[in-house]
Amino acid sequence: MSYECSPNEYPKYRPNNMVRVPIKVPWKRRLETLVVMVHSTSLILFTFLYFFLWCFPILWPVMIIYTVFFYLFDRTPVNGRSPSRYSSFIRNLGIYRYLSSYFPITLHKTVELKPTFLNKPVEKYVYDTSLRYILPEMLLSVLSRLHIIQKKPKMIQERVRTGPKYIFGYHPHGIIAMGVTGGFTMEGAGISNFLPGIRCFVSTLINQFRLPFYRDYLMSLGVTSVTKQNLKAILKQDYSVLIVVGGAEESLYSRPGLNSIVLNRRKGFIKLALEMCGSSDHPITESADDDISLVPVYGFGENNIYDVYYTNGEPTNENDGYLRRFLKFLQLWLKRRSGFTLPVVISRGLFNYDFGFLPFRRPINVVFGRPIPVKRLFGRKPGDAVTDKEVLYYHKLYVQNLIALFEENKEKYLAKWDKSLNIVE
Structure with missing residues (x-):
């Protein structure tokens, strides 16, 4: 077993000498690493491709049309029209199986989820x-x-329409929410067969749609912006959405062995579910217990795929303390300014196991919890203003279900060095 992928014994030290990848490695593992590398750098590759194509005058008419109509003035990621850019062909590309098997990423159910639609x-x-x-x-x-x-x-x-639509809350964010990428935006892990009749759109920061070509790649995978009006428009069409509840701030708590999440202050997704009760473009033709449900989802192992210089940890000496405080200030400043932040990661490379930007081969088990039917309470009806009392009720219920999900599955999917769930904020 290689340095990077021990499931039960996390290395407490980094070796003094470079740990190189063995020469005799099966081609399948090489291909898995290559696919992960290409996807991890897709933001840079697609943006570079856009500017590179401008070097060919023969392509200028096409590039001008794309830039004007599909980039500068295209509001698809924020106006609820993301389903029109969803591509089953792109999502089902065979290469994505290698991305999911690299870790591997595996999906698990606690209970069966009723399909939203049936043919x-x-x-x-x-x-x-x-x-x-x-x-x-x-x-x-x-x-x-x-x-x-x-x-x-x-x-x-x-x-x-035969069942409820869902708001999936994913925890933890990790460094780049790889469990979401490999489990929900691609068919490598078999999400469509795993959740038949449920089409889920993954939400992310609007900033990611400001890059040409890359934005189109994201939309083809079923990724949309996390803006409230956009999510409401998608839910109104009776599609489901996934929200990484902890957001960029939670990535600062990502570290191997930790299961720290940001949840106490995150109530917007609860309010969204309450506002969308009874709001649908398709009436339910069969009996259904609810119109919309919340589903907690936990990615066991999400925090383990990158080693991190943990700025929230205790300093080992005076200089280390200064460095941690400076990096923490820089990360929070970047989050306030741009909506995302940059944890300091120490990972593996293409040809070595101890330095680089690629994630380690450590398993991610994505477990779906029990659905929480959302209905208006305390005499309120669909369309009425949402009250704080309703939000607090469902938030408390959601937290209880998430904790129960973690406790029921930690023995199966956590290594012995992993710590218990900790809601830090």
Whole structure:
């Protein structure tokens, strides 16, 4: 077993000499490392590609069209239209299996989640021509009046609303929430088969959509912005969303062995669920216990894939104390200014195990908790203003469910050096 991937014995020291990757490594492991490296640098690669293409005058018309209509004036990540940019083809690329198997990332259920939608056979009258796939409805109607084409009854598969939509709360954030990336935005771990009938959009900071080409890559994977109005628009269409509740601030508590999360002050996702009760574009055709549910999700091992210079820790000497305070100030300042922060990570490289930017091969087990049906309380009805009393009630219930989820699964998925769940803020 290599230096990087011991599941039960976390190294308490770093070796004095460089630990190189063995020469005789199976090609599958090489490919896994390559895919993780490419994805980890995709922000830089896509942005570089955008500027590189401007070097070819023949591509300028295409680049101008993209820049004007798909970059500068495109509001898709914030106006609830992200489903239109969702690409099953991109998400199902075979290379993503290697990203998930690198750690590996594995999905687990506590209970079955009821599908939001099911495909059911419905008889409908449709135009008896393949032109219906390419011509607008108005033109098809004209052709029908001219008796060139006609409508005929046909059994088709139609998406029917059968259950609640979900707000998944993911914990902990870790350095880059790799459990979310490999578990939710790609099919490498089999999320569509794992949650049939539930299409989930992952929310992230709006800043990530300010980079050309990279923004399109994110949207194709089902990633959208975490702005409130955008999430409300997506939920109104009866899609589910995932929110990394602790946010960038929680990444500062990321360290191997720790399970520290930021939750006490995070109540916005609870209020969002209450506001969206009874708000739907599709009525439920079958009996359902609720219109929207909260689901706690915990990524066991998320904090273990990077070694971190922990700025919240106790200094070992006076100089170390100055350095920690300076880095802590810099991280918090960066978070206030830009919405994200930069933990100081010490990880592995392509050809060595003791220095670089790639995550270690340590397992991430993503466990889904029991759904919490959200209904209006204390005499309030859908559409009424949300009260603090309702928010506090569901927040307390959510915390209890998350703690229960952690306690029920820690023996199965935590190493012996991992600590218990700690809600620090």
